[in-house]
Amino acid sequence: MRYHRVPDETIKRLPIYLRRVIHLSEMGVKCVSSTELAIFLGISPWQIRKDLSYFGGFGTRGVGYNVENLVSRIREILKLNVTRKAALVGVGNLGSAILSYPGFNRYWLEIAAAFDIDKGKVGKKLNGLVVEDVAYLRTLKDRQINLGIIAVPGEAVQEVANNLVEAGIKAILNFAPRYIEVPKRVKVITIDIALYLARLPYYVPSKWMGKTY
Amino acid sequence: MRYHRVPDETIKRLPIYLRRVIHLSEMGVKCVSSTELAIFLGISPWQIRKDLSYFGGFGTRGVGYNVENLVSRIREILKLNVTRKAALVGVGNLGSAILSYPGFNRYWLEIAAAFDIDKGKVGKKLNGLVVEDVAYLRTLKDRQINLGIIAVPGEAVQEVANNLVEAGIKAILNFAPRYIEVPKRVKVITIDIALYLARLPYYVPSKWMGKTY
DNA sequence: TGGTGTGAACGGCTTCACAGCT
DNA sequence: AGCTGTGAAGCCGTTCACACCA
Incomplete structure (x- = not known):
């Protein structure tokens, strides 16, 4: 995606995504689609995809998002990569x-x-x-x-x-x-x-x- | 003002206004302008005026808003008029x-x-x-x-x-x-x-x- | 086929500029 | 002159539709 300012609303949602994917990771789930996330978070799948795409797409088309990958990418973005x-x-x-x-x-x-x-x-x-x-x-x-x-x-x-x-x-x-x-x-x-x-x-x-x- | 849907963002700000005008009321202040409110709340004066105008202007041009009046109007809007x-x-x-x-x-x-x-x-x-x-x-x-x-x-x-x-x-x-x-x-x-x-x-x-x- | 990535359309909120009272 | 009230403009964020890829 071309350059875009990241909306602050997106930043507010990232911790919500993080909360869920950490949980999925703990449950041993390997992969998740935007639709699955959407159901558990009360946020539309488009919104989730758009939000994540601001940071460069890191999903796999036809498959979904790798859970571990999502955790570490969102951690990085939120600067939570260290305590x-x-x-x-x-x-x-x-x-x-x-x-x-x-x-x-x-x-x-x-x-x-x-x-x-x-x-x-x-x-x-x-x-x-x-x-x-x-x-x-x-x-x-x-x-x-x-x-x-x-x-x-x-x-x-x-x-x-x-x-x-x-x-x-x-x-x-x-x-x-x-x-x-x-x-x-x-x-x-x-x-x-x-x-x-x-x-x-x-x-x-x-x-x-x-x-x- | 003609019919307008009230933005949810406005509803989120109303309690902030209420907090301040209750405080002003307790201090015995009779009248307040949007600019004075703005300084204490970190919200722009235009925003405050627009928000209040959604419910029918209840300020006095050239003067400002009557504090007691603001308290009771916002109470009503938020349905806090009774406990x-x-x-x-x-x-x-x-x-x-x-x-x-x-x-x-x-x-x-x-x-x-x-x-x-x-x-x-x-x-x-x-x-x-x-x-x-x-x-x-x-x-x-x-x-x-x-x-x-x-x-x-x-x-x-x-x-x-x-x-x-x-x-x-x-x-x-x-x-x-x-x-x-x-x-x-x-x-x-x-x-x-x-x-x-x-x-x-x-x-x-x-x-x-x-x-x- | 299934799900992501993304420009474009859409809608909503904020900012502006100024009209309207006092 | 001073401050509110408000249409209009502008901006930002969401939704959509579809291109793209596994």
Whole structure:
């Protein structure tokens, strides 16, 4: 295919494909077609083929995609070909849940440090990690950790983000309900869980949701 | 404005606007312009005006938007004009964190029931809610709860989703890393946290992320 | 025949420019 | 003058149809 800018929407779907092909690989499946993937992912086969074709076709016509090959190609594209380290800031309820979430290492991601401002939490061991004082965020620079996860209350977010950027973090996953300002070179993805839940009622036909509930 | 289908992207942004205007309202601000909103939300002023105009202009030319008015209009549009009840299934690490998340009632959302399959958890009180056995999901039908939140391991998701639909739930927020199949009338939003984190390295220029890290 | 790869058509969302109020 | 409201233009992403290859 001739030169094409890769749509960001495509990048959002790649991890979904990766999730599935890793699973297929673990099940010992050797080959998969775009249609088979489509059924399990709720995405159209055309979309899947188009997405993959942006990076140079790596399927076999008349056959499908080699599962192992897909895993390694998508890993490469997403720069997950080596384990990436992330620092978590804020080990409250949500932070702790993230820390104990078992799904990250499947994607070659590792939460390699955890920080909190609460002296009562600092020093405690959580999921094999000793919680550090936020004052030591700057040490991240020398620890080859360049992803940040923010799970602190809204008021503190911007300051934490500033400190993370200062500490050389290159991309941030923000769970606090605030837009944060960072230099353009730093990527931020914000997940405000309440915002997703708040969107649900919109999709429910009103006849199922009388005003008097 | 003449008839226009409202883009789903607009619906995704409305809760973001709501978050901000609620905050402004609490601070006692009476009036806000699209440009002021834009600065705090990282969204262009044109976009904000266009989004709001889909529902009939409710700003004042030359002045801006009345904050209280914006709050109630967006509430109405999102069908949050009365408190909506949600049932949580799965009170593991993530489920518990969601349960204790203080941000929902700001959007007139209430987690009104919690379920788990683990008999060890059933009966325990968490955040003022007694955890119920998943066997009793069907009782939701009579309890005017029509939103569902799934926070169970991947293998169990589809079954839980089936039971929720059976129990009359109309929309689902799914935290498990699986696509789930439901009748078309039921809306599902899936948040796979690991997928967001897995996307971050892509945006980091490779020179900052040597292969040998 | 069966499934991928891809230009082209299509549709939807964003950006723009400016008309319209206050 | 200032800020909203909105048709129109432009851009981006999805869908389609079919060429291509095993």
